[in-house]
Amino acid sequence: MSWGVRAVTVRFGARVALDGVTLSAPTGTVTAVVGGDGAGKSTLLRVLVGGRRPDTGTVHRPDRRQIGYFPGAAGVYPDLSVAENVDFAAQAYRARDRQRRARLLAAAGLAGVPDRLAGQLSGGMRQKLGLVMAMLHEPQLLVLDEPSTGVDPVSRAELTWLVNRAAAAGTAVVMSTAYLDEAERASQVLVLDRGRVLRSGEPEAVVNDLPGRVVHTRQRPETELAWRRGDGWQLWLPPGATAPAPADATPVRPDLEDAVIVAALERSAS
C-alpha cells in the first residue's frame, strides 16, 4: 500500500514550482524530501495533502481525516497553551483517545508544561508540539514540512524517535529536511532542485548509482566539479572524463552529500 503523487506540475504564474514530480510513499516507511530553499519541497507536500491542486498530474492520498500534516514552524498557535493547541488538533481531527494523547505528550517531553504558551516554547519543543498535533489521530499518511530545521541535535533525535515510532506502527511518513544525515537514514529519499527530481530511491541506491567517480585531493582543483570536504576537496570525475585526476587523488566511498552535489553539478552542466 502506498500514497503519493504522479507526474505533478505546479506553476505560480510564469514560475514552474514543480515540474513532473513523482513521489511514492509506502506505508511503514519514512520518505525524505531534500533540497535547498526554493527547491519546491513545501509545494510538493502541500499538493500531497490536498492543500494545493496540481496543474497537471495525479495525487493518491487517503481520506482527509487519515492525513496528519505539520506545515512547519507556523503549525502551532503561539497564543494558545500547549494543552489548548492539542485540544484544537483533537477537535479538528476528532481524536478522542485520551491515553494516546497523554502518551504522545509524555514521549515529546511536553507532559509537564500543559499551560505554557506555545509561543514561549523553545524551537525544538514547539516543533515537537506540532508533530504531536499532526500524529494525534493515528493518520495513515503523516506529512511533515521541515520538522527539524533550526532544531538542535538533541531535540532532533527526539523528533526522529517520534517519527520512527509512527513508521514502525505502519504510517507512511513524508518529511522534508535540510539535513542530509537525516535523509540518509530514511527509507527513501527524493532530491528536489528548482522543481525537478534530481534523484530518488533508497539512499544507498542513490549513492551507488552516482555516475562516474569521486576522488579526494589536497590540491585545489581548477574546476567547477570540485567542492570542499574536510581537509581538502572532493572532485567528481564524470563517466568518460578525459582530464587526469590530480597526482595525490585518492578514491573515496561517496555518501549522500556527494551524490546530491554531483546531481546538482550534473544539472547545472547540462
Added chain:
Amino acid sequence: MTALLAADAVTRRFGDFTANDRISLRVEPGEVVGLLGANGAGKSTFMRIVLGLLAPTAGRIELFGQAPSRSVRRRIGYVPQGLGLYDDLTVAENLQFAGRAYGRALTVPAGSELAAERASLVRDLPLGLRRRLAFLAALGHDPALLVLDEPTSGVDPLGRSRLWDTIRDSAERGAGVLVSTHYMEEAQHCDRLVVLVAGRIAVTGTLAEIIGERTAVQVTAPDWPAAFVALDAAGLVPSLHGRRLRVIGADPAAVGSVLTRAGVNARISSVPANFEEAFVALATDGAAAATAAAP
C-alpha cells in the same frame, strides 16, 4: 603567538540563570573552531560577548591581545543568523553601505552569480545568494577573525560547500574562524570543535577525538518494526537507519536478549558511533550531570 580570541573562564549570568559558565577557549590564526550545542546551551551568549555586545559577569576576554573595543571590533567579520542585510537595498547598495562602515570599497566579484544580480533588491534574491552576499558584506574587509552564526542554514548542499570554500580560504589566508552550526556534517570542516552543554564546555577536540571509543549497536532485522517496538518498549531508544536500527551506548548482549525475548529474529553488531550519536550522548549525560550538580 597572540591568539585572535582568548576567553579565560568567561561567565555570564542573567539573574539566577548562568548562560556561560567558565568558558575558556582560544582561536588561533588559520584555525576554524566550531561551536556546537543544543538550543540554550549558551552559544549565542558567548558570541555576543565576543562581539562586545555583552560584558562577561566574570572572567576575561581578549581580542588580538586586547580588551574588546570599537577599534578592535573592526577587525571582526560577523555574519549573523538573520544575515544582517537590508532587504530594500540592491546588492550593490548593500555592499557600498557595508564597505563604508569599514572604510573600504566592496564590490561584487565579476563573473560571479551575484554579479548578474547587482541591481536586484536583496528581498528578491534566493536565500543561497543572500547568504553569499552577507559573506561578502561581512568578510570583504579581510577581517582577522570571522564570527559566523549558523552561516549555511537553508542552503542546498552544493551552495553549502561553496560557502565553506570561502570560510576555509579565509582561514588559509590566516584568519581565525569561530562558527556555530546545527549541521553535524559541517563539523568535519572544523579543525577543532567545542561542545557546549548547559552553559559549560562539555568537551573539545577534533571530530575523531569527540567520537572516541563510543559505539552503537546495529540491529538488522527482516521485521524491523517488530524490533523497533520491542526495543522501544524496553526503553532502549532505537533509531531507524533505512531498514536497520541503531541503539547508542547500549550493551549488544542486552539488545540481543530484549529481541530474543520478543521473538524477533535479528543480527546484532557493534559499530562506531557517528558524530550525531556521540553528540546526543554527550549532551544528555552533560545535562544530567548539570541537573545533579544544581543546588
